[in-house]
Amino acid sequence: MDKNIHHHIPGSQFSTHNGQLVISSGIQTLDSLLGNGIPIGTVVLIEEDFHGCYSKVLLKYFLAEGIVSTHSTFIASQDVNPYHIIKELPAVIESDPEVGDSAVSKTSNNDKLQIAFRYQNLPSYDSDYGPKENKDFGHIYDLSKTIDVSDIENSDICCWTGLRIENGTKTYSNPAYNELLKSIKNKIKEGKFFLKDNPEKRSMLRIGIHSLGSPMWLPHRKSLQSIDGTRDLDKFIFCLRALVRSAYAVAMVTVPTHLYHEMSLERCIHSSDIALRLQAFSGTELENNQSLNEYHGFFYLTKLAAVNSLVSKHPGPVEYVFKLRRKRFSIEILHLPPDIQDDNKETGKKHGNKAVHSMGCSGANSHPLDF
Amino acid sequence: MFSLADPRYSNPILSELQIKPEDQIISIRENANADSNFIITHLIKQFLYEKHKLCLVTFHSNVAHYQSVGKKLGYDLLSAKKNNEVIIIDPINAMVEDVGKESGYLREDKDSLLKSLYLDIKKHLNTLLGNGDHQANLIIDDLSHLVDLGVDVCQMINFTTYCLNLTNNDKISVVLNNHVGNKIDEIVSNNLQYIANVHIEVSALKTGASLDVTGSFTVEKDSRKRVFHYKAYDRGIKTFHPGESIYHLYK
Numbered sequence: 001m002d003k004n005i006h007h008h009i010p011g012s013q014f015s016t017h018n019g020q021l022v023i024s025s026g027i028q029t030l031d032s033l034l035g036n037g038i039p040i041g042t043v044v045l046i047e048e049d050f051h052g053c054y055s056k057v058l059l060k061y062f063l064a065e066g067i068v069s070t071h072s073t074f075i076a077s078q079d080v081n082p083y084h085i086i087k088e089l090p091a092v093i094e095s096d097p098e099v100g101d102s103a104v105s106k107t108s109n110n111d112k113l114q115i116a117f118r119y120q121n122l123p124s125y126d127s128d129y130g131p132k133e134n135k136d137f138g139h140i141y142d143l144s145k146t147i148d149v150s151d152i153e154n155s156d157i158c159c160w161t162g163l164r165i166e167n168g169t170k171t172y173s174n175p176a177y178n179e180l181l182k183s184i185k186n187k188i189k190e191g192k193f194f195l196k197d198n199p200e201k202r203s204m205l206r207i208g209i210h211s212l213g214s215p216m217w218l219p220h221r222k223s224l225q226s227i228d229g230t231r232d233l234d235k236f237i238f239c240l241r242a243l244v245r246s247a248y249a250v251a252m253v254t255v256p257t258h259l260y261h262e263m264s265l266e267r268c269i270h271s272s273d274i275a276l277r278l279q280a281f282s283g284t285e286l287e288n289n290q291s292l293n294e295y296h297g298f299f300y301l302t303k304l305a306a307v308n309s310l311v312s313k314h315p316g317p318v319e320y321v322f323k324l325r326r327k328r329f330s331i332e333i334l335h336l337p338p339d340i341q342d343d344n345k346e347t348g349k350k351h352g353n354k355a356v357h358s359m360g361c362s363g364a365n366s367h368p369l370d371f
Numbered sequence: 372m373f374s375l376a377d378p379r380y381s382n383p384i385l386s387e388l389q390i391k392p393e394d395q396i397i398s399i400r401e402n403a404n405a406d407s408n409f410i411i412t413h414l415i416k417q418f419l420y421e422k423h424k425l426c427l428v429t430f431h432s433n434v435a436h437y438q439s440v441g442k443k444l445g446y447d448l449l450s451a452k453k454n455n456e457v458i459i460i461d462p463i464n465a466m467v468e469d470v471g472k473e474s475g476y477l478r479e480d481k482d483s484l485l486k487s488l489y490l491d492i493k494k495h496l497n498t499l500l501g502n503g504d505h506q507a508n509l510i511i512d513d514l515s516h517l518v519d520l521g522v523d524v525c526q527m528i529n530f531t532t533y534c535l536n537l538t539n540n541d542k543i544s545v546v547l548n549n550h551v552g553n554k555i556d557e558i559v560s561n562n563l564q565y566i567a568n569v570h571i572e573v574s575a576l577k578t579g580a581s582l583d584v585t586g587s588f589t590v591e592k593d594s595r596k597r598v599f600h601y602k603a604y605d606r607g608i609k610t611f612h613p614g615e616s617i618y619h620l621y622k
Contacts, residue, residue, distance in 0.1 A: 018605070171479055171521065182471030194467075231521065238519040239477070242466040245433050266403055266552035267519060303404060308439040310409055311603040316582035 009202050009248070011069025012040070013137045018309045023069070023204060023250060024138035026061030029331040031138055033320070034274060034304065035313030040204065041245045042273035042307060043237065047257040047265075049280035049297060052211060054322065055254040056085070057329050058278075059208050061141060062252045064089040066206035067155045068139050074187050076160035076180055077210035078217060083159055085210060086152055090141035142327045158187050162216075173219035177236045180209070184243060193247040207244070207251040212236070214256050234267040241271050275303035278322065291336050295321040299331050378420050383610045384413045387599060388590060390569060392421075392506060395538040398563035399548040400572045401513065405586050407548055407573040408432065409601075409608050411512050412440045414546055419446045424499035424507040425457045426492060430516035431550075433463050443606045458495045460488075462516075481522045485530045492534070496543060506542050509534065513548040515556045524555045531559060535566060568592070584616050 015022045015036040022037030025044075031037045038044060048055040066073050067089065075082040160183050162176050172178045184207060192199035213233045237253070244251050253272070257265050269275045280297035281287045299320040306312040319334040378385045388410075390397065397414070401407035408431075415437070418425050429437070434448070441448045451457045462476050469475035478484055492509060499507045511534070517527060537543045549560045564570045570591040576584060585603045589596055599610045602619075611619045 171473055171477055178471060185467070185470050231519070234519045235521060238516060239466065239470050242463045243470060246464055246467045264553065267515075269403075270515070270550050270552050271519060306406060306408070306603070308436050309605065310412070310440055310443065310608065311585075311605055312406065314580055316580050 009204060011065070011071060011137065012204060013037070015039070017313060020308055023071075023206075024065050025058075025252075026063075026065030026139070026141065027058070027329060027331065028138050028140075030058075033301065033315060033331065037137070038250050038274065039307045040248055040250055042250060042305075043241050043244060043271070044250070044252045044274045044276070045237070045268060045272035046252065046254040047275070047277040047302070048211070048254050049278040050258060050283060051280065052254070052256060054278050054280055054297060054324060054329075056210065057143070057324060058276075059210055059252060059254055060085065060089050061329065063206060063208050064092070064141055064147060065139060066204075067147065067151055067157075068092050069204075070155070071204040071206050072156040072158070072187075072191050072193070073206050073208070074158045074160070074184060075208045075210070076162065076183075076212075078162040078176065079211040079214050082161060082210070085208075086157060086159070087146065089147040089152075090143045091145035091147050092139045093142045093145075095140065140328075143324075143329065144327050156191070158183075172232050172235065174217055174232055176217060177232050181236065181239050181243070184240070188243065188247045188249060193249050195246055195248065202248065205247065205249040207240075207249060209251065209253040212253050212255050214259070231267075233264075234271065237268045237271040241273075269303055272303070273305040273307060274301075276300065277302050292321070294337075295323045295332075295334070297322055298334075376420075378413075378417050382413065382416070382607075384409065384601075384608050385417050387597070387610050388413075388569070388571070389592075390414065390417060392544070394568040394592075395541075395544040396535060396563075396567045397544070397546045397569045397571070398560070398567035399546065400560045400564065400570070401548065401550040402572065402574040403552065404575040405573045407550075407571070407588075408436075408440075408512070409603060410571055410573065410588070411510060411546065411548055412437065412444060413608070414508075414510065415441065415448065416444050416446050418508050419448075419451055419456070422456075422505060424505055425451070426460065426495045426499060426507065426509045427457060428460045428462065428488075428492065428509070428511040429464075430462050430511070431513050431548075434459055434461060455499075458499060460491055460495065462488075476520060481520070481526055484520070485517070485522065485526055485533075489530065489533050493537065496537065500540075500542055506544065508544050508546065509537065510546040511548060513550050514559065515550040515552060518553070518555050524558055527555060527559050528562065531563065564591070587613070 012021055012023045013036070014020065017035050020039045022039050024031050024037050025034070046055045046058060063073055063075060063085070075085060077085065160180060162180065188194060188205060191203070191205060193203070193205045219232070233255070240251055240253070243249070255265070255268065277300040278297055279300065281289070281292060281295070286292055299322045301314065301320070304312050304314045320331050321334045322329065322331045375381060379389065380386055399407050399410055415425065415427070427437070438448050448457060452459060466476045469477040473479060476484060496507050496509060514527070514531065517530070522530070531547065534545055534547065538545060547563055549556060549563060551557055551560050571588060572591075573586060573588045575586045583602065584600045587598060587600050589598045598613055600613050600616055601608050601610045602616070609619055
C-alpha cells in the first residue's frame with residue numbers, strides 16, 4: 001500500500017510495530033495492549049460480561065472516538081435502540097481529570113515512596129499516563145458527560161434497528177442477519193469505503209454491533225433450530241470479515257456468549273481478528289475477594305491475530321483487569337496488593353516454633369496453610 | 372549435493388517439515404487459538420523456489436496478507452502471479468459481491484457451490500500444468516470456512532475427496548488447511564489425517580500464552596511423530612524441541 005495516500009485519514013496512524021494502518025479504540029490502555037490500535041479491515045469480537053454493561057462501555061468508547069475523529073459510524077442493535085447508544089456516548093475532554101487529581105495528591109504527599117535509584121528513571125509501564133505519540137490519535141473521554149448534540153448532528157451516523165423481517169432469505173434462519181449485512185454493504189458502497197474506491201477525501205467507517213446473537217436474534221418460530229443449533233452467527237461473522245477486509249472499515253461486535261456453548265463460539269473467534277472477553281466480578285464469588293476489590297472484572301485477550309505479518313503482538317502470560325470509575329474505564333495489569341492485614345499479632349506466633357508443628361492437614365491451631 | 376540457497380535446508384520450518392515431491396497430500400490441522408498460517412506461507416516459499424506452479428484458494432486471509440508475509444520471507448507472490456506461476460482463487464474478496472444476494476459463494480444450493488469451486492480449481496490446475504513438465508500444488512486456506520458458509524459434513528467429505536482425487540495425477544499435490552472449531556471440522560480433520568502423507572498439527576501451548584514460545588506443532592510422517600515448539604518473529608520462525616527454548620532464545 002502506498003503510505004502517502006493514507007496520510008490524510010484523520011484519526012489513524014501507522015503502527016510502529018508493523019507499518020499497519022491502525023485506528024484507536026478510544027481507550028488508550030486497550031490501544032497499547034493491541035499493539036498501537038485496531039488494524040483497519042478487522043473484526044473485533046467482544047464476549048460480553050454477564051450483564052453486558054461493561055462491553056457496552058467499550059463499544060461506546062469505540063464509537064465516540066469515531067465521531068471525534070470524523071469517521072462515519074454504523075451502529076446496529078436489536079436489544080436497545082441504537083439512537084440511545086449514540087446519545088449516551090461519552091464526551092471528549094482535554095486532559096484526564098482523575099489522573100490530574102491523583103498526580104496532585106501524589107506530589108503533595110511528603111512521605112514520597114523511596115525506590116532504588118536504578119529504577120527511578122525507568123519509564124512507567126502504565127501506558128495510560130505515558131507520553132502520547134500522536135495528538136490526533138486517541139482522545140480522552142469523560143463517562144459522566146455525554147456528547148454534544150451538535151456533534152451527533154454533524155456526523156455521518158447510520159442506525160440499524162432491525163425491524164422484524166418475516167420473509168426473505170433461506171440462507172439464514174433469521175433474515176435479520178442478512179438484512180444487517182446488506183445494510184452494512186450498502187453503507188460501505190455509498191460512503192465509498194471500499195479499497196478499490198477513489199473518493200476525494202478518504203475516511204473510515206466504524207461498525208458497532210451491540211449484542212449480536214442475543215435472544216432477539218433467535219430464528220423464527222417456523223424454523224426448528226435452537227440458539228445453539230443455528231449457524232447463523234458463524235456465517236454472519238465470516239461474511240462481515242469478508243466485507244471489512246475489502247474496505248476502510250473496522251467492526252466491533254459484542255456477543256452475549258454466556259448464552260452459547262463454548263464450542264459453538266470457537267468458529268466465530270476463528271473468523272474474527274481480535275477477540276476479547278470481559279468477566280465481571282459482580283454476582284460471582286470473586287465479588288468479595290479482598291485482593292480484587294479495586295477492580296470490576298477480568299479482561300482476557302483471547303485472540304490477537306497476526307494481520308499482514310507472521311507474528312502476533314499478544315502480550316503473553318499477563319493477566320489484565322478492568323475497572324469502571326465514574327469518569328473513565330481502564331484496563332490494567334493485575335497486581336495483587338501486598339498482604340498487609342491486621343494479623344500483626346499473629347505474625348509473631350507464625351515465626352515461632354509453633355508454626356512448624358502446625359504445618360499440616362490437621363491441627364488444633366488454625367494456621368493459614370491448613371485446609 | 373544440495374544448494375545452501377535451498378530453503379529446505381536453510382529455513383528452520385521447511386527443514387523440519389522436509390516435504391518431498393512424493394508427499395502429495397499434506398494436511399494441516401489448526402487447533403483453537405493457534406495460527407497455522409506460517410506453515411502455508413513457508414510452503415509457498417518452498418514451492419516457488421522449486422519452480423512449482425501454485426493454485427491458492429484464500430478463504431481466511433486476503434491476498435495482501437500473503438503478499439506482505441511473502442515479502443518478509445523472500446518471495447513475491449504477486450509477481451509470480453503475473454508470470455502465470457500462481458493462480459489465486461480469492462473467495463474472501465469475491466464474497467463481498469455476493470453478500471445480501473444469495474448468489475455465488477452465498478448461494479443456497481451448497482452442492483452447486485462446491486461443484487463450481489472444484490471445477491474452478493481443476494480448470495486452473497490444468498492451465499498451470501499445461502504441456503510443461505512441472506509440478507502443480509493446490510493450497511486451500513482454510514477448508515473450515517466452507518462450514519461457516521453452511522456446507523454440511525457429507526458435502527465437506529465429498530469435496531475433500533474430490534480434491535484429494537486430483538492427486539491421481541502424479542504432478543499434482545494438495546495442501547489442505549483446516550481449523551478445528553466444531554464437530555464437522557473435527558471429522559474432516561480426522562479423515563484428512565488418516566489419508567495424508569504428511570499431517571501437521573499446530574496448537575497453542577496448553578499452559579496458556581507465553582512470550583518465549585508462540586506455540587507447538589507436530590509433524591506426522593511415515594508413522595513417525597515429531598513435536599516442535601516455535602517462536603514467531605517478524606521475519607521468520609524459530610523452531611526448537613520442547614524444553615530447549617532457553618538455548619535458542621538466549622544464544
